[in-house]
Amino acid sequence: MGLLSLIVFLPLLFAVIIALMPSDKTVRLSSLVFATLHFVISLGLLFKFDSSSAAIQLAEQIPWIPEIGVTYFVGIDGLSLWLVILSTFLTPLIILGSWESITKRVKFFHLNLFLLQTAMLGSFLALDAILFYVFFELSLVPMYFIVGIWGGARRIYATMKFFIFTMAGSVLMLLGIIYLIFQVDAQGGALSANVLDFYRLNIPFIANDFLNPQTLLFFAFAIAFAIKVPMFPVHTWLPDAHVEAPTAGSVVLAAVMLKMGTYGFLRFVIPMFPDAAAHWAWLFMLLGVVGIIYGALVAMVQPDMKKLVAYSSVSHMGYVIIGLFALNAYGVTGGVYQMLNHGISTGGLFLLVGMIYDRTHSREIVKYGGLAKILPIYTILFFIITFSSIAVPMTNGFVGEFLILLGTFQANPVYGIFAATGVVFGAVYMLWMCKKIFFGTEGELMNQTKGVLKDLSLREIVVMAPLVVMVFWMGLFPDHFLNWSKPSLDYLVNNRENYELTLKDANQNSQTKTALIVEKDEEEGETL
């Protein structure tokens, strides 16, 4: 078993182990230990990963359903590396963060969390379309339970909506995958669901015509991922799911699950259907910009903190989409970076909102006020994460949004102008919320809870500290992260039209081939 399989299936093993444990306390403690261990193991990727190559690395391939050409095929490259580490990084924080807020069915909660972890990592690492689909759909089940069991009052409505929306999108993708499997057969290969084989396919495309294979396939895949991201106008499940989910659910959802959608665009949609992607980029840029502005405007009028953060999430994911569909080096790099940033900043905001909710059991903004005097540490942390969210320079958000806007202006200045206004709106609603909560006259809740309200405990500070460190680290030294992904991203941007990935392994031959590709890149590609 290779490192990647270990990373994918270790959480499943953890789930089995904790299922056998008797008390809630041991379950919590050992989950935390397991998740930390898992994070450390996943850091091993950084040692094994060759950051100078755009090829698929550490690949493992075993036949699974040979009759239809489905294999168990996992591999990693610059596109998936940081997403994997992001999810393993957040899990221990989530477990620690819900230490006290999850009081019922503790074991089942952690079971679901680990199962979700396997599903998410599996979908980031799978390079077989059916394997990807299996993990992609599997991830719905634990999230369905997390929202439905530990959620708020309207949790059942929210969780059903979440499940059905996502499923409705992805079944079309399944048909698309099946079609492609037979296309590989028809174009000379054997039946294969291998994504690398899909890249080599020549799928007919006719511009300005809807009913041609490439356009239809493009939409079959893009709709699935657009719902997951979620893009305007199919975003409506997200605010419901976020508001009703427990803190842990919101964090995983925002920080990692939404990235499965954007990752899907990057891994499947853009390289597999390059002509259609270029042709319909305007639509996705447009919807992205609409999402940015709409999300921001709706966030401004939210009375509920969590809902505000949820809509800000819609707005921020709009940036990622326009970055990716700018289809140039700045945009794509920014989009990928913004995926990570959003994971840190929105994940952090949800954690912080959860912390105050645990104390007061209210998320209504008007009931707060003057919190800064009572909870100074909380206030400082909240502001740092807010700055990251609204892209203040020196924080990670700035780097991502700046690159995206650069890319967008390069691709189409009109979208760039509108997207830039979103940055201002973002600052408006976030700072407005901060002002209402932390400063000004004391709200009714403050009067009620005077003297009872305690500042963050050591546990909560430990949860937030890594996020704060990441905010500045990623903000000040983006190269530490981007250099790992750069070859893959450059290769994607420069060779969109004839995208082909090779496997990098001990085999001499393929290594030289990879090296050639990288060289070619450096000659042709515009470097950042």
Place this chain on the structure above:
Amino acid sequence: MDVQFNALREPILILPLIILFIASVIPITLKMLRGNRELKPFAAVIWGFFGLLGASGTTFAVISNMLRESQEPFITAFSGAIVIDGMGIWISYLIYFLGAITLLLSYDHIAVRGKQFSEYLFLTLNSIIGMVLVVMSNDLMITFIAIEFMSLALYVIIALSRERTLSKEASFKYFVLGSFASAIFLFGISFVYGSVGSTSIPVITSNAVDLFNSNKLFVIGLLMIVVGFAFKISVFPFHAWTPDVYQGAATPVTTLMSTAVKAASFLAFLRIFTSANFFRLEDLDFLNVMQWLAILTMTVGNVAALKQTNLKRMLAYSSIAHSGYMMVGIISAGFGENFDSGATGLLFYIFAYSLMTVGTFALVALFEKKETTILNIDGLKGLSLKAPLVALSFAILLLSLAGIPPTLGFFSKFYLFSAAMDQGFIWLSLWGVINSVISVYYYLKPVVYMYMSEDQPNEIQTRLVFTKATLVASAVFIVVFGILSASLFRVVQKSVITGL
């Protein structure tokens, strides 16, 4: 080969049925000999098991050997009236297996266990004989007789339930409507016989294309045969009996009806309608008719299931919807040059569907403390707290029925729709997957009640060991066979292509 062996050859081919019949008679005979004193239910079930084991054992040891030695994809007997091939053998194993499960569930179940258990057993095993005969038949007359054999036994076992109103109503409904369907089926056969001059299926199918164009009576006859089958496999618009009968019958009987009967009927349907290129005839647009039947069946089943409050009725509508999916398999097997992929997809789907359905009805049986108990979906409230294993197994079964990976339900849909896409039925597959999204809503509703509510569930009977074991085992199999579906798929594919 010597003459003596040849004379015995044909009886040997139906040896499983003979063994099954003898086993079915033993308990009822013993009962008579003992002065009408009922055997212990356990003893009766053991006799039934002997029969089923003997039947599947001889199929395995003798018949499949004969098929292999013949080096042909199939062998016929009784002047071509019955046929033994890989598909048939495979489905008959499935039927024996489902029969065994039904006996276990019946042993546990209050509504059928008791005064007339020997009679019940006799009828159940004979119904199974009928089903296996349906699977083996290669002649429309045999098909008809076998279907009647299977159904007549079923009419009686439905009524044998101790429950007094619903089961009698169900039996009567099923009997009246079933008789109509049989009559239409027989009428259709007579038309076909009139135009072809034979009831042998190979003869009919080899003449079909010519007759289609020249003889309208032949077409009418065939359509009537379709109607007869559509009734048995509950395809829209002949599905209306399904919810009432499934609800009224005792749960073990429902299990048998929704799985084994369907498996047998679908295979016979596949035999008759896929070998003659009916689907390729452009004049009649037979293909279009079948496609719309499939689409409407799944849509009607799924949409009607959305509003059900009674769990058994909901499962009945879900079973209708699954018939619609299975029709997709029939269509893709019948349309293309590549019969194998569609047929394999269909057989695999039948297997998966049977396994899932058995488990879900086992759950219903767990709740039936009295024969009159009605289990509504909200009766499952909070089950996950009271009986975690039962709730988890049922949740897995429901997710599998909805087609969520990595369960068997997902892979069976994947194979089925792959076969359809291979033949170019993108439109049909699209309807199929849209329907599975609709179905998610009602399949997840019990999960909501079980996991997301903290009320007290209806009382479940924990001492029904076999029922509980069936439920848990089917859930385990569904996950295991789901992940390792390839090996199972290979077995099915081999049986379709080469006979074994």
